[in-house]
Amino acid sequence: MEILGYIALTAVVVLLMEAATWFTHKFIMHGFGWYLHEDHHQPGYPHVFEKNDAFFIVGAIPSILLFWFGTRGGINYLFFIGLGILIYGTLYFLVHDVLIHRRFKWFDKTSNWYLKGLRKAHKIHHKHLGKEEGECFGMLYVPMKYFQEARMTTIKK
Numbered sequence: 001m002e003i004l005g006y007i008a009l010t011a012v013v014v015l016l017m018e019a020a021t022w023f024t025h026k027f028i029m030h031g032f033g034w035y036l037h038e039d040h041h042q043p044g045y046p047h048v049f050e051k052n053d054a055f056f057i058v059g060a061i062p063s064i065l066l067f068w069f070g071t072r073g074g075i076n077y078l079f080f081i082g083l084g085i086l087i088y089g090t091l092y093f094l095v096h097d098v099l100i101h102r103r104f105k106w107f108d109k110t111s112n113w114y115l116k117g118l119r120k121a122h123k124i125h126h127k128h129l130g131k132e133e134g135e136c137f138g139m140l141y142v143p144m145k146y147f148q149e150a151r152m153t154t155i156k157k
Contacts, residue, residue, distance in 0.1 A: 001077060006077070006080045009077060009080045009081065009084070010080045010081075010083050010084040010087065011084070012084070013080070013081050013083075013084025013085060013088070014084045014087050014088045014091075016084075017084065017085060017088035017089075018088070018138060018139065018140050018141055021088075021092070021137075021138065021139050022137045022138045022139075024055075025137040025138075025139075026134065026137040029052075029055065030131040030132075030134050030137075031131070033055075034131045035051070036051045036052055036054050036055065037051075037052050037055070037131075038051075038131070039051050039052060040052035041126060041129050041130075041131075042129070043129075056089070056093075059085070059089055059092075060089065062082070062085055063082045063083075063085035063086045063089065064082070065082070066078045066079065066081050066082030066085065067079060067082040067083075067086075070082055091139075091140065092139055094107075095115075095118060095139060095140065096122070096139060099115055099118070099119065100118065100119050100122045113147065113150040113151040113153075114147060114150070116150035116153070117142065117146040117147035117148075117149070117150035117151070118139070118140070118142060118146070119150075120146045120149060120150060121136040121138075121142035121143065121146040122136065122142075124136050124146070125137070
């Protein structure tokens with residue numbers, strides 16, 4: 001496979017990870033994995049780490065294994081699948097933990113309509129404190145109405 005093929009493969013994996021995240025969030029985190037995710041939905045959770053952070057470790061394992069197997073005997077396509085998972089995980093950390101939940105104060109004053117739309121959709125997701133009746137399970141792609149609302153408020157300023 002040529003380098004452009006590897007770049008395309010990595011990009012496709014990043015996009016597919018959004019679908020995997022939606023599915024995992026809706027059916028695992030808000031299903032049988034609620035025990036680990038529940039503290040994330042409690043307002044003012046006082047600890048630096050949450051049980052929910054275990055999902056980062058679970059998500060990192062496939063990427064690590066793919067890097068390992070993707071470098072045996074030279075770099076192969078598995079490496080680039082692992083790279084796509086790593087890139088998505090990095091984006092998830094930056095958007096979810098830094099931008100939305102502000103666990104680090106790096107992007108406090110954004111006026112970007114896309115980032116504001118993501119933040120609004122996640123706030124709607126967190127208005128439900130229980131595992132039922134959730135909405136907006138995606139991370140990088142959420143219902144268009146949140147982007148439109150954010151764009152309108154950004155344009156008016």
